[in-house]
Amino acid sequence: MTPDLTVIAPLVAAIGTAVAILLVDLVWPGRSMAAVIVALGGLGLTAAATLIVGSMAATTAYGGMYKLDALTTFLDLLFIAIVAMTIVFAPDYLTPRGLPVAEFATVLVFAMCGAMVIAASADLLLLFIGLELMVLPGYLLAGYHKSDSFSTEGAIKYFLLGSFSSAIFLFGLSFVWGLSGSTNIAAVASTLTTVAAGEAPFSPGLAMGFAFLTTGVAFKIAAVPFHYWTPDAYQGSPTPVTGYLSVGPKIGAFALILRLFVEALGPMKEQWLPVVIVLAATTMTLGNLVALTQDNVKRMLAYSSIAHTGYMLVGLAAFAGGQQRGLEGLLFYGAAYSFMNLGAFAVIAALQKRAGVTSGLATFAGLARREPILGLLMALFLLSLTGIPPTAGFFAKALIIVAAVQAGGWVGFLAVLMVLNAAAAAFYYLRVVVYMYVRDPASDAPALRHGALLWGGLAAATALTILFGFFPGLILGVIGDAAKAIAG
């Protein structure tokens, strides 16, 4: 096998998985269990391929367009874990509503291919293709319950603003590659190094390109004031899709930020640092303040995901302020946030197995008595999202805050704001816990029986949330390598 083909083995395995799920559904239509087993097997193979390829030395392929380094491997494994967990807890929600599981898994795995392309791109064109491959299946998934008017409404808002921001992003990209004379990320970075050193002029066109790129990316990660699509898209989508959307495309967009802003535009970081500081401050503050007033738990988690975007941006600001630990914090936060948020959505999806159950706060009243295990797990995930030790969420926040304090200046101010925000966020997370443990149940319907798949997925999310909290050292080494790969 040529080196080029060896390097893309994980991607080939992922595409093969998606096709295999479709074929299995063709042979045994409607067997959701068969589709899930094939999907998990294929994702396992993809993860194995990622690990094997990842143990080789860092290299580039396809004429320097595709890049394999520690960051690629770490992000690929994270995407695989996210998609596998989503597929595992989706059938509990989809089957009672008559929605096919096989197509869901296929589209999800195709979206994962896009995210993997972003993580591996060493070329601005490949970066854009990966972004589109990741978000287009996301639009389809948001409207997956096509006879439900909420789901389609969320999908159309997500689609219109998503493709609007893609066009803005692409316009910025065309100016950056036109004025720097190359689409290769390393070449763009070296051109910008001369611009930053004052040897080449910082032309207005380049500044405009930066502004458009920042706007486009801010839409994708749902940073305030570009977050308007988020609450409706998250509330309207079927719950497993919301869980995926709040995690997968967000981490994918942060992968894009790492490749684009840290690697390609890294030499100009003094220029974009003030923008990131303002975005981070407004995003976490507004996300938390609006989340305080929500009575629908899905909508509340949508606003809280905006706040978490703000926390991750603090990590980016700390990096631009000269602290490489900021990037490590960002990556750790991404992993920890993925598992605790997916876990919380898995519990909501499990409760909504009974048709007609809404995601309103009343659904959670007395949950600890009706379904003690689900109540306990939900409490764990919410405490982790709050950032209470010894959960993964605590350690993730601590890493970012320490890096921001060390960076000092305005980034140090962000650290203070982040602590205040985390305290404010405790109000709305703990309100759900209070509903579960103190209020009386609203109905005396018997507890539902859940499948082994759902318990397996919840067990994985719980294990990772606790494990990363008690033993963060387990992945800190990998994360350190990944941060070193892009920050040099």
Add this chain to the structure above:
Amino acid sequence: MIRVIVGSMLTGAFVVGLGLIGLASGGSRSLNAYLILAGILFTIGMFGFLARRNAISMLMAIELMLNAVNLSIVAFASFIPTLAANGSVIALLVMAVAAGEATVGLSIILAIYRNKKTPLVDEYDAMSQ
């Protein structure tokens, strides 16, 4: 109404800004002419997206924005020697992405039209509180 005002202000600002860029940057005069044209097209698309209420018109506005991007890519490719080789490939890929986006978008619009019996985005407000 507000969207129309904001849209026209954006249009004005972008046209003026792009004109200034054309005057200020030293390079080839005719490359700047193409870039300004691309900027104006992009701004018209942006205005259409902000001012229109019909989902299909909004989709068309997005396509116009992508076409403006393509124009700027092709212009850069024909004026900057290092980009000459891959400019047209990039333009082709952008067209492919635009086609994919239109497919997904039209199918979503079709699905919501069946539920709501209207293509006007103002009527899609079941979730706003």
